[in-house]
Amino acid sequence: MTTRVRHTVADHPATRLVVPILAAASAIGLWAGIKAAFHISDYLLPSPFAVLRAFNEQPRVYLAATAESAFCASLGFLIAAAGGIALASALSIFRIVERGIYPLTLLFQMVPLIAIAPLLVIWFGYGRPSIVACATIVSIFPVIANTLAGLRGRDAGLEELFAILGAGRRTTWWKLALPSSVPSMLTGLRIAAGLATIGTIAGEFIGSDRQPLGVLITSNLRASQTAAVFASVLLAACVGFALFGAVSVLGRVILARWLRGV
Amino acid sequence: MPSTARCTTLPPPAIRLAGVSHAFGTVEAVRDVSLEFAAGSFTALVGPSGCGKTTILRLIGELETLGKGSLERERDTTLGFAFQEPRLLPWRNVRDNIALPLELAGAPRAERHARALEALDRMQLADAALRFPHQLSGGMKMRAAIARALVSRPRVLLLDEPFGALDEVTRHELDLALRMLWEAERFTAILVTHSIPEAAFLAERIVVFSPRPAQLVAEITTPLGTRDARTWTRDDLGACVREASDALLAAIAGSRA
Numbered sequence: 001m002t003t004r005v006r007h008t009v010a011d012h013p014a015t016r017l018v019v020p021i022l023a024a025a026s027a028i029g030l031w032a033g034i035k036a037a038f039h040i041s042d043y044l045l046p047s048p049f050a051v052l053r054a055f056n057e058q059p060r061v062y063l064a065a066t067a068e069s070a071f072c073a074s075l076g077f078l079i080a081a082a083g084g085i086a087l088a089s090a091l092s093i094f095r096i097v098e099r100g101i102y103p104l105t106l107l108f109q110m111v112p113l114i115a116i117a118p119l120l121v122i123w124f125g126y127g128r129p130s131i132v133a134c135a136t137i138v139s140i141f142p143v144i145a146n147t148l149a150g151l152r153g154r155d156a157g158l159e160e161l162f163a164i165l166g167a168g169r170r171t172t173w174w175k176l177a178l179p180s181s182v183p184s185m186l187t188g189l190r191i192a193a194g195l196a197t198i199g200t201i202a203g204e205f206i207g208s209d210r211q212p213l214g215v216l217i218t219s220n221l222r223a224s225q226t227a228a229v230f231a232s233v234l235l236a237a238c239v240g241f242a243l244f245g246a247v248s249v250l251g252r253v254i255l256a257r258w259l260r261g262v
Numbered sequence: 263m264p265s266t267a268r269c270t271t272l273p274p275p276a277i278r279l280a281g282v283s284h285a286f287g288t289v290e291a292v293r294d295v296s297l298e299f300a301a302g303s304f305t306a307l308v309g310p311s312g313c314g315k316t317t318i319l320r321l322i323g324e325l326e327t328l329g330k331g332s333l334e335r336e337r338d339t340t341l342g343f344a345f346q347e348p349r350l351l352p353w354r355n356v357r358d359n360i361a362l363p364l365e366l367a368g369a370p371r372a373e374r375h376a377r378a379l380e381a382l383d384r385m386q387l388a389d390a391a392l393r394f395p396h397q398l399s400g401g402m403k404m405r406a407a408i409a410r411a412l413v414s415r416p417r418v419l420l421l422d423e424p425f426g427a428l429d430e431v432t433r434h435e436l437d438l439a440l441r442m443l444w445e446a447e448r449f450t451a452i453l454v455t456h457s458i459p460e461a462a463f464l465a466e467r468i469v470v471f472s473p474r475p476a477q478l479v480a481e482i483t484t485p486l487g488t489r490d491a492r493t494w495t496r497d498d499l500g501a502c503v504r505e506a507s508d509a510l511l512a513a514i515a516g517s518r519a
Binding site for chain 1: 323325341343345347349351353361363365367
């Protein structure tokens, strides 16, 4: 009797692209269907076409807003990435400092962002500075936590190998701990990419001297332009997706060197 | 004439353990072991699993601090280690993994590469120099680990059951590769294994230990260790395996009584 490896439809490479598109299309179809079936008013749930129309009325406004939000989210993410990796490195090198500082970094995670966003305006200034600060604050903790876990969780056997070969603490950190931490560091960065976008929109709710997506959302809410709110929200989600995708691609490029299937 | 002179003056032992005992907390791992390892000899340490034979190897390599007794080693003896797992860095290709000991010792890049490639050649792994560990089979990984242990031309090679996780065929291949390498280079080799046939095939001497705490119960010279190594037969090897197995079984029975 011969054994055969079963190939399911899910193994086909085309499904990576086709299935998500089909899923999105059916979600939109469901959305339009529910609205029609239950006669939901435009104020509560605009149709997909109304959202598209809202976008088409002022595409430049939306695209400019998206660019502005993407800029702040990216900048906030980059600061969180650099700062988080640097802080985690310092914490892993100086164990004593870690005991004191690590619980404090939890504050970034625990403090409700909406509560301190107005404070950030006072500290960093109205507009971009406080928005970027918002994005950084919500996204830095996963970078710290995951990088630190990666730096600490190195293989005991490899650590012994380095000790046998007479490697000092600094060499062991550079040549063993840091490379070992890359996969979990990238996990932290992927989480941070999504959070930076959320932080940006939340920061923009407080206000901005420009017109980013967060401002479009609040002003259109006040004007009861639900379709315009939907368009802005969907664009904000796109910003998050794009940032997440960029980090994932970067991760694949780095990890492809030594790991399969990540 | 000079050859007889060499025979009468035996080389001093490269490593000498005297009255060595070791405990991990309250668990006694090694009890009163005295052993000598001649320079250029191949010794296999055999015993039931968990008996403390690995601890003895680790004590020799100074990976554990000696509890009781003494360890004598020629000063500046260079050591090479191979472990149960290959312990390769997944983000480095094979060549750069092999070069790690030289890199950490501060050797320049060109020299590191040349010597790493040479070590790979000695383990018949030169073709895989630029591949990454995940692209290698288990046997190739172990070859790489041994090449790394040998890259700095150590006088003593400590092997902690390096082929234990491999399939039978690959294991024989690696046993053969190791044996040829040792015959060519004559470093002092100490191998921990729980395969008596492997020990009899590779080593000149088999040292049998009791169940924990490890105590020396027998020292058996293998056909390879006898003078007429060229003339030994399969039967001699079988007799040696039986002798070592009997010693081991007697030690296990003795510890249960």
